[in-house]
Amino acid sequence: MTETLEDQQFLTDLEKKLWNAADKLRSTLDAAQYKHTVLGLVFLKYVSDSFNIRHEELKKQFQDPDHDYYLDPDDYGGAGSDEYEEELNAELEERDYYTEANVFWVPQQARWKFLQDNNKTVIGGAELTLEDGTKKKFSSIGHLIDNALDAIEVVNPKLKGVLNKLYTRLQIDQTKLGELIDLIATIPFEHKSLDSKDILGHVYEYFLGQFALAEGKKGGQYYTPKSIVSLIVQMLEPFKGRVYDPAMGSGGFFVQTDSFIEAHKGRIGEVSIYGQEYNHTTWQLAAMNMVIRGIDFNFGKEPASTYTNDQHPDLRADFVMANPPFNMKEWDAGVKDDDPRWVYGRPPSGNANFAWLQHMLYHLAPNGSMGLLLANGSMSSNTKGEGDIRKALIENDLVECMVALPGQLFTNTQIPACIWFLTKNKGERTNAAGRKFRDRKGEVLFIDARNLGYMKDRVLRDFTDEDLNQVTDTYHNWQTKEPVIPSEAEGSPDENRYQDIPGFCKSVKLPEIQKHDHVLTPGRYVGAAAEEEDGEPFAEKMANLTTQLKTQFKESDRLEAEIKKNLLGLGYDV
Incomplete structure (x- = not known):
């Protein structure tokens, strides 16, 4: 879109x-509880709206003489007859018409209209008539x-265990809950250029971010800022194949x-989604997020x-991306010292950083690429x-690129972070996006992005699209074109070729990394930023300015005195 x-x-x-x-209606619920209250209703609104859209499509098809689904009124007593209307309504309730279009079947008692029409009625208790005529x-x-x-959930087996049925137990004023239903009802699913999935997907993602802010450190466990996610996805270009996130x-x-x-303009069906999550309610949030987006998934x-009960033991993914918990302690209870994932050494019990990294490498396909966020200490x-x-x-x-990030990007931690990009094949090949990689064996790209971004408020920093493109283009140019040799840099015939930029990026070969005792901090390699346009060194300029002052x-x-x-x-x- x-x-x-x-x-x-x-x-x-x-x-x-x-x-x-919605925030005004929160009343006595804390952010963690209210998150599931609101997002569960957004989910219900989405599946109901999707069902209604398909319902209206089918109705037109049944009444269109040129469509395969056409119901000829003459076969049922004529247009407008009770017999025809009954047959039309019966066909509109056939589940197969919805599932064939990848639309969830929504029983009448789960449709938004039923909820909105009856939410005030049932305060204090009431008996309602269901679609089959029974009373409940x-x-x-x-x-x-x-x-x-x-x-x-009963009629859509894929959702078994996914939906968070907690509303009966909520300690919230019933009228407030009714107001919340009326509020969610105002989310429009018709727009001249946006469809239901786009609108509700944005609302869902926005609410996730706002709840992460409200919950502080705890909220960050399920939410990674969109700009960081966008950066990793842009750099890896997961157009086709298996995509995996173990956290x-x-x-x-x-x-x-x-x-x-x-x-x-790629094809969604050419990507398979695999994920794993330890926290049950977060696992549910993710599944609902996928359903709202219409994304097929295997969680x-x-x-x-992830350490003791790997849900995808045989998976070899083409793209692995993750933002695991930083510096996680006591992670290895029940994990064997000779676990086959520890190819490059057993990670220490007091820090899971290299456990996450090696788990991801273990699940990476031979030509796969991965990106993960870790604390700078790694x-x-x-x-x-x-x-x-x-x-x-x-x-x-295995290390292809290291990106140092600015501070204050996360809602849940002030720990400085970096992104590791690794691959098992630095040789010449063409990636899923059709990008032709050059031979990069023995080279690592270092990018220092600590000076990029802007303060979106007093607490959080964010990237602009220009920032994301600057880092991404640098990485892709380095991957695909031979770097410019310094002696030929001036007047280079191809301005898109990668060039080292002092203070921002540098392509480094293995011997230089060995000289630095295998430390991978970009600032150690990229050097200081170029002098200002007047060419005057900073220290000298300050001395001159001081004298002038x-x-x-x-x-x-x-x-x-004069x-x-x-x-x-x-x-x-005087």
């Missing part, structure tokens, strides 16, 4: 309006919502992969620890064998 400025403004206004209104007692609005989620949170990398493919049989630490593991990774030519102060004192002298001569006491 390519959004116009008008589309973006529409989405921004809608998201802020909904968030501000509902004790509260929460009971009405849980029943809707349960009904959807998926709410599934941000998968959503961005889907958006990237769509924006670049394993259940939420589980680039230089020698604690308890970490330096030996990093050395083995470098000596085996002293001269100006002396001149100021001289002029002040003015006082003149005023005294005129008889004024």
Whole structure:
């Protein structure tokens, strides 16, 4: 989807309006509880809207003489007859018509209209008539919502265990819950250039980000800032193949992969999604996020620890992306010392950074590429064998690019972070996006992006599209074209060829990394930024400016004394 400025403004206004209104209804619930309350209703609204859209499509097809589904009124007593209307309504309730279009079947008691029409009625308890004519007692609005989620799960086996049926247990005023239903109902699913999936997907992602901010450190466990996810996805270009995230949170990398493919006119069906998540409620959030986006997925049989219960043991993915917990302690309970994933050394018990990295490498296909966020310490630490593991990774030519990030990018931590990009094949080949890689064996690209970005508020930093493109283009140029030799840099015939930029990027060969004891901190290699345009070194410029300022102060004192002298001569006491 390519959004116009008008589309973006529409989405921004809608998201802020909904968030501000929803936040006012929060009452006694904390952010963690309220997150599931709101997002569960957004999910219900989406599947119901998708069902309604398909319902209207089918209705037109049944009444179109040129369509295969046409119902001839003459066969049922004529147009407008009770017999014809009954037959039309019966056909519109045939589940196969929906599932063939990859639309979830939504029973009548789970459709948004049913919820909105009855949410005030059931406060304090009420009996309602269901689609099959049976009557059912509902004790509260929460009971009405849980029943809707349960009904959807029963007829859509893929959602078994995914939906968070918690509304009956919520300690929230029932009228507030009813107001929340009315609020979510205002999310439009018809727009001249945006469809239901685009609109509700944006709302869902926006709410995830806002809840992550509200929950602070805890919220960051399921949410990675969109700009960082976008950067990794842009650099890896996951156009085709298997995409895997072993610490998926709410599934941000998968959503961005889907958006990237769509924006670049790729084919969504050529990508397979695999993920794993330990936290049950976060696992549910991710599954709902995929359903809202219409993305097929495999998150394993259940939420589980990546270390002790790998849900995809035989997977070899073409792209592996993750933002695992930084510096995780006590991660290895139940993990064997001779685990086959520890090819380059057993990670220390006190820090899981290299456990995550090696787990991802283990699941990487021979021509695969991976990117993961880690704390900066991973680039230089020698604690308890970490330096030996990093050395083995470098000596085996697995490290392709290191990106140092600016601070204040995350809602949940102030720990400085970096991105590791690794691959098992630095030789010549063509990637899934059709990009022809040159032979990069024995080389590593270092990018220092710490000076990029802007402060979006007093707390958080973010990247602009220009920042993302600067890093991405540098990486892709380095991968595909022989770097410019310094002696030929001036007047180079191809301005898109990669060139080292002091203070920002440098292509480094293995012997130089060995000289630095296998430390991978970009700042150690890229050097200082180029001098300013006047060519005057900073220290020299400061000295000259200081001298100039002293001269100006002396001149100021001289002029002040002269003015006082003149005023005294005129008889004024100063």
